[in-house]
Every structure is written in C-alpha cells, then in structure tokens.
Amino acid sequence: MTNKYILVTGGTGYIGSHTVLEIVKSNFEVIVIDDLSNSSEGNLKSIEKLTKKNIKFYKFSLLEKDKIVRIFKNYQIESVIHFAGFKSVPESIKNPLSYYKNNITGTLNLIEAMNSFNCNKIIFSSSASVYSETNKPPYKEVDSLDYKNPYSHSKLIIEKMLQSLSTYNKSWNILILRYFNPAGSDESGLLGDESINPTNLFPAIANSILGINSKLTVFGNDYETIDGSAVRDYIHVTDLAKGHLKAVENIDKFNYEVFNFGSGKGFTVLQVINEFQKITSKKIKVDIVERREGDQAISYADIEKARKVFNWKNNKNLGDMCKDTMNWYQKLL
Ligand code: UD1
Numbered sequence: 001m002t003n004k005y006i007l008v009t010g011g012t013g014y015i016g017s018h019t020v021l022e023i024v025k026s027n028f029e030v031i032v033i034d035d036l037s038n039s040s041e042g043n044l045k046s047i048e049k050l051t052k053k054n055i056k057f058y059k060f061s062l063l064e065k066d067k068i069v070r071i072f073k074n075y076q077i078e079s080v081i082h083f084a085g086f087k088s089v090p091e092s093i094k095n096p097l098s099y100y101k102n103n104i105t106g107t108l109n110l111i112e113a114m115n116s117f118n119c120n121k122i123i124f125s126s127s128a129s130v131y132s133e134t135n136k137p138p139y140k141e142v143d144s145l146d147y148k149n150p151y152s153h154s155k156l157i158i159e160k161m162l163q164s165l166s167t168y169n170k171s172w173n174i175l176i177l178r179y180f181n182p183a184g185s186d187e188s189g190l191l192g193d194e195s196i197n198p199t200n201l202f203p204a205i206a207n208s209i210l211g212i213n214s215k216l217t218v219f220g221n222d223y224e225t226i227d228g229s230a231v232r233d234y235i236h237v238t239d240l241a242k243g244h245l246k247a248v249e250n251i252d253k254f255n256y257e258v259f260n261f262g263s264g265k266g267f268t269v270l271q272v273i274n275e276f277q278k279i280t281s282k283k284i285k286v287d288i289v290e291r292r293e294g295d296q297a298i299s300y301a302d303i304e305k306a307r308k309v310f311n312w313k314n315n316k317n318l319g320d321m322c323k324d325t326m327n328w329y330q331k332l333l
Helices: 014-025 042-051 065-074 089-094 096-116 150-168 201-209 237-253 269-280 304-310 318-332
Strands: 004-009 029-034 056-059 076-082 121-127 173-179 181-183 216-219 234-236 256-261 286-289
Touching: 004 014, 014 029, 014 042, 014 076, 014 237, 029 065, 065 096, 076 096, 076 237, 089 096, 089 150, 096 121, 096 150, 121 150, 121 237, 150 173, 150 256, 173 237, 181 201, 181 237, 201 216, 201 269, 201 318, 216 269, 234 237, 234 318, 237 256, 237 304, 256 304, 269 318
Parallel strands: 004 029, 004 076, 029 056, 076 121, 121 173, 173 256, 181 234, 216 286
Antiparallel strands: none
C-alpha cells in the first residue's frame, strides 16, 4: 500500500474519461469505478493506448456500499473525483426517485466510506443547472440557486450536503465544480461521449451531418437573443478535464469552495450550427420548432474565479469543439 491513488467515480463516462486521461498523463495513479450504465470500457482502453499505462477499473454502482469500502481497504486513496450519477433531464422528470436514489444515496455511500478511512478530499461534478433563472448572466458562484427538475435538484441537494459537512467538519476539503455545456472530444478522436441517446446539441448536430438523423430540430427562435435562438456557454471537454487537474493539485487549500467551468462566452444555437457548417462544408437541414420545455434563454458563466485561483484558462475554441465532435462521431459509425 505505498502508492497513493485518486479514485474517479464515473470515470468511463464523457467528462470522467477525459479527466482520467489528463490526470494519468500527469502521472497520478488512478482507480476508476463505474457501473457502465451509460458508457463502456472503450474509453478506458483508449486511455491505456494513448498513455501506455494500465488503469485499475472496478465495475459496480455506488449503491453497492460494501464494494466501495473494499476499494478503500485495498488502496490508499488520497482524493476522490466524483462524476458518477444519472444525468438525463427528461429521464429524471419521468422517474425522479431513481435520480434521488442513485445520485444522492450513491454520494452518501461514497462519503461515508471516505470518512471511515480518513479520506476527506472530494471534487464533485455539479452543473450550471443549479443556478436560479432569476440571476442575470454571466452566472457567478455566489448567485442564487434553485432547481428545475429532479436531475438539477439532486445536484443541488448534494452541493448543500457537502457544504454542510464542510461546515461541521473542518478536516474536509471539498470542491464543487459547476459545469456549463461541455462539448467536443479528445483531439485523438479515440474517446468521447458514449451516452445512450444523447439529446444535447453537439451530438444532435453531428448525427444530422452524418445522416443518422435527417434533420436537426432547433428548439425556439423567439428568444430575446441576437438571432432568436438560445444562448449557451460551451466548454471543450479537454479544457474542462484540465480544470479538474488544477482542482486536484490545489484541493488542500480549501475547506469548501465552488468553481464555475465554462468558456465565459455565449453562443446561440444558430451560431453553433453555422460553425459546424463552416468546419464540415456541409449544409445542415434545420427544422425550427417550439421552445423545449424547461429551457432557459441565456446561460453563460463568469469564469474569473477559476482563472485567478487555479491559473486555468480555455485553450480551445468553438471551432475545435465542432471539429473534435465530428472526429469522434465519425469513428462511431
Ligand atoms: C442540458 C441539460 C442540463 C445539463 C447539460 C449538460 C436540459 C434541459 N438541460 O443543458 O441540465 O447540465 O445539458 O449536459 O436538458 N438544442 C436544440 N436542438 C437539439 C438539442 C439542443 O435546439 O437537438 C438547443 C437547446 O434547446 C438549448 C441548446 O441547444 O438551447 C443546448 O442544449 P443541450 O445541449 O441539450 O444543453 P442544455 O439544455 O443547456
């Protein structure tokens, strides 16, 4: 038990796998837990190929607490990056209890196991969807919070639980990372989003360019934005993964702290479609329909805190996100 490990829950998923790649590249030792409910081992195989290192992987759900405990018994875990969780908004509306059980109970099992083994450093994947729509963008970490659906509610409950834990037990080091809209893939094209039926904008555009869907549906063109379509803050998943590396390196300095991760810039849906058309030289057939229920008009981040405190910045732009998305989805064909 000489090596010290970073435990990554949900490490085969979209953001998790890109983060595992960056932390393995930086010579940290990693253990991945994932139940493969919305991913496969493919991304880990790609990371092994890219880094020429073996990754310790355990397939189970965080609802299986005895298995979490076994990991802590067998390895000296220095810190935990906790991605594992259900993430589909429509699914969470259909089946709220499964979201509370999987996301909240799973997290509780994890932090109880950590507590028993005196491991008290955790980085938690939260979401921009915890910001209340009453705030004026760009959203700052101190802005007011609210939930819109059981998915974002589960994230908010976990944030609050961790915040409370940090208040009453100062030995914890807890970082909450609020992601805006991650997009793109590792530049190798070897790892990416394997989610079943992704409903996000980037996969939808890629699938329409590749002919998997005949048309792209645009939800709403009557928002108060420059072209009427909704504005989001897209961040390249590799930039986001590198943000996690900064968080791991700096976690000792904090008891509880929240950081936004976005690009700090907003793009409309139609601007993103145009960028894809430019990159691929293909025309995308667009079908404009009603606004999607629960969608916000404008969301983008204030990223000054992560910039200053972590000395972190985005290295990739919207064009890179479009190009790398195509690269990944082309390989899946
Ligand atoms: C969604 C989730 C959010 C989650 C985030 C990151 C919802 C309501 N919100 O955010 O909780 O944290 O993903 O994974 O699902 N769009 C189209 N056509 C499409 C797909 C999307 O026009 O086929 C539009 C949407 O209306 C939206 C924008 O593109 O304006 C971005 O959509 P999406 O990628 O689904 O992300 P969010 O809805 O911002």
